[in-house]
Amino acid sequence: MRIGDILVIKDGQRYEDGESWAGGAEIPAIGVVTGGYQYSQAEEWYDSLPDEIAGTENHHHRQVDWVIDLESSEEGRFQPNVLIQQWTIDDIDYEEVKRQILEARGFKAGFEDLERRSASLAESGSEQIDGPGLDDVIKFEEIEALIDRFVDVWQAGGYEEDTESPVGWETWKWDYQQHLQERFLNDHEITDLSPDDVELLVEVLDEKVSIGNRIPVYMLGGGANGGIAWRDFTEISLEDPEAAAEMLSFFFDATEDVEERLEAFREFYAEIDTAPGSLLALAACLLMFVYPDQYIHYKWTQMRKFFAEFSEYTVRQGFDPEQYQELNQACEQLRERLEGRVEDPSMLHVQSMIWSWEDLLLAADVSAEEFREAAPDEVAFYWVNQTHTEELEKEYLRSRDTKWQRDLTVLEPGDVVFHYTDQALHAVSAVVDDPYRDKYDGEQHYFVELNTEWFDEPVPRETVTEALQKPEIRKEQSRYPIDKNGGVIQAYLCHLTPAAGAFLLDVADASIPDRKKKREDGEKRYFWVNAANTDWHEEGGEAFYALESADGTERRNQEAYERANPGDEGIVYRVSTAKQVIGRVRVVEGLHEEVPEGRDEPVEGITFQWEASLDGAQWSDVASDPELAESEVVTSDNSYYITELTEQEYNRILELGEITRFEEYEEELAVPASKVTVEQGNLHFPEGEWDRLQSRIKQALVNGNHVLLFGPPGTGKTKLARQVCEATVGAEDYELVTASADWSTFDTVGGYQTTTQNTLEFEPGVVLDRFQRDEDGTPANEWLVIDELNRADIDKAFGSMFSALTGESVTLPFDGSDGEPIQILDASRSHEEVEANRFYIPEDWRMLATMNTLDKTSLYEMSYAFMRRWAFVPVGIPELPKRDDGDDSELEALVADYVAVWAANGEVPEAEQHYETVGRIWRAVNEERAIGPAIVEDIYEYVAAAPSPEDADYVSPIIMYVFPQLEGLRRNELERLIERLDAIVDDETGELWVVARDFFQVDLQLGGGE
Secondary structure (H helix, E strand, O other): OOOOOEEEOOEOOEOOOOOOEOOOOEEOEEEEEOOOOEEOOHHHHOOOOOOOOOOOOOOEEOOEEEEEEOOOOOOOOEOOOOOEOOOOOOOOOHHHHHHHHHHHOOOHHHHHHHHHHHHHHHHHOOOOOOOOOOOOOOOOOOOHHHHHHHHHHHHOOOOOOOOOOOOOOOOHHHHHHHHHHHHHHOOOOOOOOOHHHHHHHHHHHHOEOOOOOEHHHHHOOOHHHHHHHHHHHHHHHHHOHHHHHHHHHHHOOOOOOHHHHHHHHHHHOOOOOOOHHHHHHHHHHHHHHHOOOOOOOOOHHHHHHHHHHHOOOOOOOOOOHHHHHHHHHHHHHHHHHOOOOOOOOOHHHHHHHHHHHHHHHHHHHOOHHHHHHHOOOOOOEEEEEOOOHHHHHHOEEEEOOOOHHHOHHHOOOOOEEEEEEOOEEEEEEEEOOOOEEEEEOOEEEEEEEEEEEEEEEEEEHHHOHHHHHOHHHHOOOOOOOEOOOOOEOOOOEEEEOHHHHHHHHHHHOOOOOOHHHOOOOOOOOEEEEEEOOOOOOOOOOEEEEEOEOOOOOEOOOHHHHHHOOOOOEEEEEEOOOOOEEEEEEEEEEEEEEEOOOOOOOOEEEEEEEEEEEOOOOEHHHHHHOHHHOOOHHHHOOOOOOEEEEOHHHHHHHHHHHHOOEHHHHHHHHOOOHHHOOOOOOOOOOOHHHHHHHHHHHHHHHHOOOEEEEEEOOOOOHHHHHHHHHHHHOOOOOEEEEEOOOOOOHHHHOEEEEEOOOOOEEEEEOOOHHHHEOOOOOOEOOOEEEEEOHHHOOHHHHHOOHHHHHOOOOEEEEEEOOOOOEEEEEOHHHOOOEOOOOEEEOOOOOOEEEEEEHHHOOOOOOOOHHHHOOEEEEEOOOOOOOOOEOOEOHHHHHHHHHHHHHHHHHOOOOOOHHHHHHHHHHHHHHHOOOOOOHHHHHHHHHHHHOOOOHHHOOOHHHHHHHHHHHHOOOOHHHHHHHHHHHHHHHOOOOOHHHHHHHHHHOOOOOOOOOO
C-alpha cells in the first residue's frame, strides 16, 4: 500500500464457506492513504486511545483521509454487488464499486475530489507528505498570546495541586526533579558513573513522587509504550551495570554533542521493545530531569500539534536526534521568553506550556458557565452532518426511518440545528413545525421544515472541536457529534448540550432564527435597491425603506416591499454621481412599523442591513446586457426605489461587476506620444539625414502608422527598428521575427496545433501572440519588428489580419478551449470582457518592418490594402565625395565620422591609415551597387585588426562581405567593379578575379568592363 492509494473500508458477514465476503458486506467510507507506514504502539499512534483498540497488539498504522463518508449520509452504508475478500487488505474492483455508488447515491463531487487527491499524492512519490524537513531555525508565529496566558495562569497558581484551573496539576515535575537532585545528583557525578551508581540511579528514577506513578512511565504516556520501555530500560541497565555506567556517563555529558549521545543511547538500548519515538521520549525525559535548564522532553503527539499550530515546522515520528536538537533549540527560545516573567524559568515550564497549550487558549475564550447561562430555556440543540445541499438550500431535513442516527421525530418546533458539511459549520436553523411523513422517490420519509440563516463565514471544525470536547461543555451527553479523538461521528443527527449550542452561536456570531418568520413558499427573494445617501454603507449599517415618501405619497411597486422577508438579499445601486452597484444587503425585517428620521408617526417599511461593499457594475453595463433585457429593473428604466429580481438576474448583476474589461488596461497598454523615442544609438547618419529620419519615424508612429524602413543592405534598418522599440516600450515588450517565403496565416495569425495530450488547440501566431500576456488572456501591447518583410507573400501570410489592421474586429474560423470562437478586437471594443479567446489590439500597438530594396524586384510585392497602414521611410546611404585632383580627404573625413561612432563602444580601434582605402572601396562598390555603412564597418574591422598597415588584407573582406551583395550585376558591371577594386587594393595574386569567376560563374576578363 502506498500514499495516494484509494482505500475502501468494508464491514459485513462471511459466507458459510468462509472463503470470501460478498452480499452482506457494506462500505461505510472510501478514502485515500495520506501517510507513510508506521510501526508503533497504538498508544503512540492515537492521541486518545479508542476503547476497541486498548489492550490489542495493534502496531501497524497508515494515515487515511476518509473523503466519501457513506455512513453518515442519509441512506447510510452502501452494499455493493461485487466480490469482497475476507482478508484485512486486498484488491477490489474500484471502478465497479464507483459505478454502482454513482448510479445509486450520487457522490460525483466526492469521487472527483477523491481521485484528484489520490493522483496528487501519488505524483509526489514521497512517503513523507507532512511538510518540509528540518529548517535551520524554527520560527514561531503568533505565540505571544499563549506565552502571556501561560504566565498569567502560572502566576495565579493554575498549575498547582487542588487548584480550580483549566490546565491541571503540573508542578509535581519540580517535586520529582528536586527528589532526583537530592537523592542522587548532589552526591554523584552524573558524567562519571560507577556500576553501583547505575543501580541507585535506576532506583531513584523509579520511585513514585507526588503523583503516585513511575514518572518516566507517566511521561511516555503509560500503557505499553511507557511501561515496556521503562521495564526494558531497567533490565538492560542492571544486566550489565558496568557497560551501562560507561554509556550513561557519556549520555549525560552535556559537553558532548547531543546527537552523538542520543545515537549511543539508541544503540545501547536497541533491545527495548517499543517504538523508536518512545525510545527517544525516554532519553529526552531523562535529559530534562537531569538538566531542567537545558533539555526538553520529547513526545511526538504533543510536539506535532504544538509546532503545527505555532510554526511552519512539521515534526516527524521516530528516533531522530537531528530533529530533537532542532526542537530543543526552538524550546530554548521559549524558555528565554519566560525570563523575568516567571521565577527560574526552565524547560519544565516550557514542557508544561507545550502539554497544556490548547487548554490555555481555550480557557481564555470559553467559559462553560457563561454559555450555559446564554442558552435559551427549553431549547434543544442539534448537529446535522449535511450531505445533501438541497436540504440546506430549501430549508428542510429528511430521513427514511427513525434509527437513532437520523431520528427526526425527536425534533420539536423551536429546536435549533447546526449544519455541518465540507469540514465546517455553515448555517443554523430553527425547527418550524413538528416532523411529518411524505413520499420521496416512491417511499415514505420523515421531513422537518426549517428556517435557516447562513453564517457570514463558515466555521471550520478545528476551531470548535477542542471547546466542544471539554467536559464542562459536553457534560454526559450521548450521541454527541465530536468523538474523543476530535473527529465528527458518522451520524446524520447528533445531540448537543445547551452550553455547546450557545458556544457555537457565539463563535459564528449568529442568533437563533425566528421560526415564525418562515415564508410560505420557502423561496429566498432578491431585490435591486436604489440609494442616494451613504451614511449606512458600512458593515452592519441599516436603512429603513418606507412604503411612502416624506409627503405621504405611496411608493410605486409596493408589491416588492410586501414580498420581502428576513434573509432575502439585495443589490444596492448608487443613483447619483457613481451610477454604480456599490454593495450587497440583506433584509433583516420584513414589513413592520418604524418612525423614520425626521417624522413623528410610525410608517410601514422594510429594513436592510449592509453586508459588503462592492465595486460593481455601472448602469450602462446592466442596461445593455442581453441577459438582463427582460428584467424589470431594465424594462422600467430603474424607476422604482425597490425592484424584485430573479435569482439569475441577481447573480448576473453581481457577475457583471466582477467582469474584467479591456478598458481597465487602457492606461497599462497606452504608449503616449511622449514615450515614442527614436535614438541614433551606435548608428551614424549625416546630420541632415538623421534629422529627417528621426522626424519621419516618430511622426509616423505618433500618427498611428506602422513604419517600414527600406533601403540598401547594410544601412542599419533592423538595428534602428530595434532601438526604437527598446527605447519606447522596453526590451521585454517587443518581438523581432524574420519574414519567410513559407509564411502563411498559421505563422502570423495562428491555427490549431496538436498538444501533448493529443488534442487540437488554437495556438496564436507571431502577430496575434503580441496581444496576450498569459493563458488567461491578460491583454498586452508588445510591438513587433518584422525583418525583410517583403520576403513573405503578404496576402497569404496576413489574410484575416488585414481587416484588424485597418480598425475592424474579426472572428476567426477557430475555437478556443472553451468552445468560443477566437476573436480579434479593435480598439473600439475596449468595453468587451477580457477572455482567453479574445485578442485585443490596443490603440497604440505598432509594427516596424524592414525591406531591402536590393530584393525589391525579385521578391513578393505588397498589396495596396496592406501598404496603406504603413509609413514608408527610406534609410539611405550618404553621398560619397568624388576624388578631387587626386585628393580624397573629404571621403576620408566621412569614413572617420563613421569610425568614431563604431569605436565609441571600445571594440573598434580608430586606425586612420585605413580610412582612405576603405572609403575608396565603398565608393567603387556604390558606383555599381549601393551598400550601406554596416558592410563597410565589417570591411574596416577586418583590416583594422591587422598588426600593422603593411599586413592589412583588403582582398579577404571584399570577397567575404562585398561579393554576396553583387548578385544580379551584369558581366561588364562586374568586370568594371573588380578592375577598380583591384587597382585600389593592388591585388598582386589576382585572387579577386579568380574567386569572382567561381562565385558568379562568369568568365570575367580584365578590361572587359569598358
